[in-house]
Amino acid sequence: MKKNIEKISIFSSLSPEYVRKIENITQVSKYLSGKIIFMENDPGIGFYGILDGKIKIFKSSPLGKEHILHIFGSGEIFAEVAVFAGHDFPANAMALEESTLMFFPRDRFRALLAEFPDLSMSLLGLMSMRLRQMVGKVEELSLKEVPARLAAHLLLLRDNTGRNEFNLDINKSQLASLLGTIPETLSRVIRKMKNEGLIGIKGSKVELLDIQSLDELAGGEFRL
Amino acid sequence: MKKNIEKISIFSSLSPEYVRKIENITQVSKYLSGKIIFMENDPGIGFYGILDGKIKIFKSSPLGKEHILHIFGSGEIFAEVAVFAGHDFPANAMALEESTLMFFPRDRFRALLAEFPDLSMSLLGLMSMRLRQMVGKVEELSLKEVPARLAAHLLLLRDNTGRNEFNLDINKSQLASLLGTIPETLSRVIRKMKNEGLIGIKGSKVELLDIQSLDELAGGEFRL
DNA sequence: AAAAACCTTTGACTTAAGTCAAAAGGACAA
């Protein structure tokens, strides 16, 4: 069966030599829909990557009720948290449709890490990077209101230029979309901030007039 | 100087033996406000954890303008992405206030990973776990509307119980807060769904009457 | 310079969801 570890997103940006080394320890198999992949309390002898298909992770109560924890799709890996931690599988896994999985045996994976510490470093680096991206997204999504997002953005530009007066380097439609809103709304928000004396703006030249209020708008203590 | 690696969140949940081993290779130093920690293109000989203080990461343009990429605070690590990847530092770092940093030399850290592959596994496991949490948060924040969140929640309960009829195991105020809204709004949303024939509800007994519409409400193809 | 294309602003309207206040309901003890 063809191995295509590039489909597993966490490994896809690894250097080709490591990709090959990892591929060599894996084992690809097909699971029919409904097939159990592992059960709760089975020893965590390895984790899985999904080349194709959908896997549901679930727990069963004594009464036979099932509690779905997660459903994973192509490109994702699962069970790695338990396996890395050296635990047994904490739940069951079942194929929801015909699926092609790649199995990464714990011991051989561990041996690879032992032999090639740079592989560990690369993997840690990749995860670290992704974590950063996600944290960024959460921060972004948490500022719900447009004025807050605009204020935060302006303060960031201020940090970046070191001035209270600077030029927007993109047009307002683009800025609107960057802030997750539409030009009309942005226009109105800008007008309001101008009327309230928080900023001055002419064309793409912006001047921050009331840093403290902007800072509070942005959720307080945004940046030093 | 006292070492307290527990303050660095990614290492805080590591087992004590590894905590000690890592502590042994680190070096704690104080930086006065304004002090440069490293410069762009310096070799990435190690990464840093912040025990206390604030660090700004920035780039300088040829004209001397600075562009702040990020500001890190207590408990965070920085520069690890470049260091793990074996790159030079891609930007400058400066203390924004008096800060206490812990330095993790790349070579010694790498040697530790080589010697203790289980440490690699644990770290990968921890990062994986955090990544999961963040992904979950992003998904949650992306469903903006209350009816969508309620529909998603009901479908999840359905998955979990395996029935179209089940009991809410918490009261409606708690449910409202779980969904990130308030009881009044939840009450109205429920009434609307009832009027539209999507659900039946009596006390805490819920029946899903139109799975397909609920599924669409929840953003389509929520769960198989 | 005139025309076309694009960007930005404004107005009028709609929708989602929050606030405040008050009315129903339900549970349970005295």
Added chain:
DNA sequence: TTGTCCTTTTGACTTAAGTCAAAGGTTTTT
């Protein structure tokens, strides 16, 4: 049974932000 307390629902109002349509402004092209 009658209160008392808590949860839930309802109404009236407000706010934030989106849609649609149209009017001004800028550029760019010809």
